[in-house]
Amino acid sequence: MSTSLKGKWVLITGASSGFGAAAARAFGSQGARVILGARRVNRLVTVAAEAAKAGSPESIHHPLDVSSTSSVEAFMAWVRTHTRTLDVLINNAGGALGLDPVSTATDADWEGMMQTNVLGLLRVTRAALPLLTDTPGSLILNIGSIAGRVAYEGGAAYCAAKAGELQITRALRLELCGTGVRVGTLDPGLAETEFSKVRFKGDEARAAKVYEGVTPLAAEDVAEAMVWMANRPAHVTIDEMVIKCTDQAAIHKVNRQPR
Ligand SMILES: NC(=O)c1ccc[n+]([C@@H]2O[C@H](COP(=O)([O-])OP(=O)(O)OC[C@H]3O[C@@H](n4cnc5c(N)ncnc54)[C@H](OP(=O)(O)O)[C@@H]3O)[C@@H](O)[C@H]2O)c1
Secondary structure (H helix, E strand, O other), X not given: OOOOOOXXXXXXXXXXXXXXXXXXXXXXXXXXXXXXXXXXXXXXXXXXXHHHHXXXXXXXXXXXXOOOHHHHHHHHHHHHXXXXXXXXXXXXXXXXXXXXXXXXXXXXXXXXXXXXXXXXXXXXHHHHHHHHXXXXXXXXXXXXXXXXXXXXXXXXXXXXXXXXXXXXXXXXXXXXXXXXXXXXXXEEOOEEOOHXXXXXXXXXXHHHHHOOOOOOEEHHHHHHHHHHHHOOOOOOOOOEEEEOOXXXXXXXXXXXXXX
């Protein structure tokens, strides 16, 4: 039997686009109250309105840069002015920067990926934990990637970052055993969002090539899986879920049709 998400507090990082924005709408449509964070506040305004339109009784937003401890702390202090408890934390903020081999990749890209995907996740989780441990059956849902499970050329730092996310998820589950807090990871494959545009630093043509001839996952497909994971009864944890489009059998095995 599923649990109702009606009225539950769901905090989503990286809610200004892609999976995070779709999650805001999807949880909103379940009647959940959504708390949205990202750096682009103008985008958050739109997403919060979309979540409200979808059915969220309360959709609020605040600037958040997960790569800064002071920003994360200010964000959580603001969250505490709205609620003392959280039911779901979705650590989604992150992404890839560049696709260069180790021989030519830059410190800035490596540091950026570690800051968001690894340290950002740790910072937000540490700050949110006191609000989660008071809510048995609450869920920390981390967004990983198939890149955290299988390496690819040009992906050394991103794969390392997402492998880090996977191990943080596993360690947290051990640390929180007995508290009633559930911990899971949702690891998507190829999905069409702003991910590739960010990775290729605004090169839209290069980003479009990633999805050429393929029917990739849509952000909504991933958001639906998040809702399903969050909606399991309190005694059920989905530890790890991998979600891929049917055209992607493995990281290097993608069926591309000429269009
Ligand atoms: N798309 C894929 O193929 C794919 C596959 C597997 C996993 N993933 C993972 O899924 C997650 C969401 O990615 P997406 O595909 O939805 O890409 P996206 O459309 O680029 O969304 C990324 C989100 O992360 C936020 N973000 C980035 N840096 C941040 C920071 N320092 N502080 C706060 N928020 C930050 C962005 O917001 P602002 O820029 O406004 O801050 C944006 O809302 C990422 O962790 C990504 O690694 C993506």
